[in-house]
Amino acid sequence: MGLSEDLIQSYSSTFQKAVDHPLVKELCAGTLSNKALYVYLTQDTKYFRLYIQIILKTAFLCDSDDAKIGFGKQIGFISNDENTYFDKAIQFLLEKDPSLGQKYNPKTFMPDEVQAYIDMLTKLSARLETYSYAQLVTYLWTTEVIYLKWAKKAMQTEGAVAENLHWRYKEWITLHCVDNFEAYVDFLQHEVDRLVDRDEVDSIFRRTVDMEYGFFEACYRNR
Template identity: 20%
Template sequence: MKFSEQLVTELKPVWEANHNHPFVKELAAGKLATNKFKFYMVQDYVYLIDYAKLFALGALKANDLTVEGKFAELLSETLNTEMGLHRSYAKEFGIRPQELATANPTPTTLSYTNYMLSVGQSGGLDKVLVALLPCMWSYNQIGKQLVDTPAATHPLYSKWVAMYADDNYTELTNWTIGLLDQVTEGQSKGQLAELTKIFLNTTRYEYLFWDMAYYHRDWPIVE
């Protein structure tokens, strides 16, 4: 069994809980409150600023030019395409560009991105991959999961579904999964156990991110 298959099999309860969070379920039904999605959109934009740095770390730790170039593509895709789509998409919800540019991370966003960057800088390419994959992989799966739901034709949410179910996004996701399987081939049980723990943690953070948006969990004390 490939390591990627082992991960989703071993961590199935956590993985499926992430996919079945009330935020995702209500989004699928086209019934998610707009204010919850707006809060999510702002925090996701803040999150992507640091998430993109993981692709830069991937390029830095790449073992050949092809892999380095692909991470550069992922970095460009995130900064220039995904974030650009976020900015134009946010306007449909009445979110001004200045609001995105000046938004502060919630405790969940800050903790999640700091964890990923700490892990990514502490080890090799394998750690970068298990840190970033739960976000990319789960979004691709959720996007495909929502293609045949009311969300796919919703006047506001359909673009989000299309973005993450897109063939190009799927191709990049599959490439990243394949690279993880490649770099972990032949690793010891101890090494794989450490990587599994990181993957579990970032999958849990994905759940917390949905939770944060659904329940509007921000700092309890503000200026």
């Protein structure tokens, strides 16, 4: 068993709760309210700048030129496909209900769980010597593998994804189970499994799983 699978098994309860969270299940079923989807997407955009900084920092610290290219490809993906989806979906939701932008103004509204996650990412993206390559790539893999697993599980489970699902839901699912995203997660997992010191990355894995679950909870609470 590789380090990555060992980590998942060690914290399987919280990890699985994140993968099976009601928010993503309702999103796949097309029953998640526009309010909850708006909160979820606008809060998720708060991570964008910090996430890119962390990828850049991770690539800089990486000892493999091939791996550096892998990180670069992912920056292109989230800067284009994912960012385009955010803009389009949020605009659609505001056109359906303009009051969402007033009640959940992304400039002023931030649940405590989101603030805690932002604080964690701010530290991860800080000075180069603050965190190791092993810790940073473990963070990147943890957050992405949760998304890959819930999206693939939905696509492979009969009835989990509603027929004729509206694009505001379906495109978000598709972005997280397309071949290039799965290849990126596999690449990150390979990098995690290259590491030998579990003690160095155990805490960052556990904290990231907790933060991802907390993020889903915070957004779902506002349904």
